Amino acid sequence: MTGLTVGVIGAGAAGVSAVKTLRAHGVDIDIELFARNGETPHNRTLVNKGVAIGLLEPHQTNLPPIGVQTSAYTVRGIDPRIRRVHLDSGNNRAFDALIVATGSRPRPLDDTIVGRDQALSAGRLTTLHSLTDAIRVRDLLATADPARVLFLGGGLVASETASLLTDAGHNTVLIARSALPGASAIGDDAARQLLDLHRHHHAVHLGRDVCAIRTHADHITVVLDDDTKVEGDLAIVAHGTLPAAPAPWTGPGGIAVDNRLRTLSAPDQRIYAAGGVAVHHYPGRSSYRIDHWDDATAQGAHAAKTLLHDLGHGDDPGAYLPASTFSARIHGRTLTGAGHPALASYTRVISSEPLVVGHCLGDDLVALTGIDVTAAVRQWVSRLHAAHRSELSDAQAGRR
Ligand SMILES: Cc1cc2nc3c(=O)[nH]c(=O)nc-3n(C[C@H](O)[C@H](O)[C@H](O)COP(=O)(O)OP(=O)(O)OC[C@H]3O[C@@H](n4cnc5c(N)ncnc54)[C@H](O)[C@@H]3O)c2cc1C
Structure with missing residues (x-):
């Protein structure tokens, strides 16, 4: 019995992978996994591919149990000096080591856009990140057949969901600020081929900003900066993600880590970050963050191996490099x-x-x-x- 306690905050790709790696190592460690209040750990990639299109019920996206104590308490903050975790419930607990794997949140539509809040309250403007978002989309799609769905953004989630909804017979429109959507994430060549596919299947407005959204009784009008007006039943904001971390990392900057995934702001404190919340530095390049399922899984495993090594159990896993x-x-x-x-x-x-x-x-x-x-x-x-x-x-x- 080592008597060691490890807290893993966030029960998605990175958190679950970290727990599995810690357990597989065979060291006797007490692990507590924290999920948000009222949330069952689930596979986020099925939010659009399963629930939003009505293929899966929310519970069918649940991740299988992994055999550790899972506490459904949102972590409000961490005191890095003593690794004390402050819970939403008002309770707090201290651990010998922590892995923060709280993922990301959707980047919201700019609050200067006229009419944004009315469209949000009418349920005709939404992000597509959580199961709640997916249910909102699914329920709205059921009220109009076919529905006119406008995507504000042209990254992978927008492209994939636009494709799914087009296949389901809905009328989709892609509205992107960039002249070549997705280029920054996948490069110009692949982005160009995807754009040709979009153009072949539905309307596309490129290099355009949204200026205003007008909410009517049964639809919305999105007004673009060239005064084009696009009518829709629903607009889905898909402007990428921002890291989502508990205090003291609640700002948009996420949690900066070294190449072993140790947090930089609390060196030697045995606090690690992995997945969509972690901000890395690649030699010769600026900071970067990756928000893909397999990479988050790889980061969770890597952080757990570093933690074990720092506690004197196992080899140094070396530098983390994105290869998933x-x-x-x-x-x-x-x-x-x-x-x-x-x-x-x-x-x-x-x-x-x-x-x-x-x-x-x-x-x-x-x-x-x-x-x-x-x-x-x-x-x-x-x-x-x-x-x-x-x-x-x-x-x-x-x-x-
Ligand atoms: C609609 C959609 C489709 C996607 N499809 C794909 C795909 O096809 N392929 C792919 O590779 N990637 C896809 N992704 C991205 C992928 O889901 C993420 O990159 C991956 O989930 C990141 O893993 P993570 O562990 O960092 O975060 P998550 O899996 O989001 O897990 C974070 C967990 O932490 C919890 N949490 C957050 N804050 C707290 C807190 N304060 N206290 C307690 N718990 C907290 C969250 O509720 C969540 O359960 C998709 C994303 C979206 C939104």
């Missing part, structure tokens, strides 16, 4: 990525049809994207974060 895959099914095509394309300073098109792109920084391959080439992308994953300039050139020249 992600994918999205969009208008019948499958986008697959690995690593974090935003870390790259240039790209190499390995193959143009089907598309496979290497994202590079200096001599290193740091990420990959491709369309309908899941196996090819996976083949390259083991070579991420290492110098592969010549291999990429060979592949480009068709010699591999």
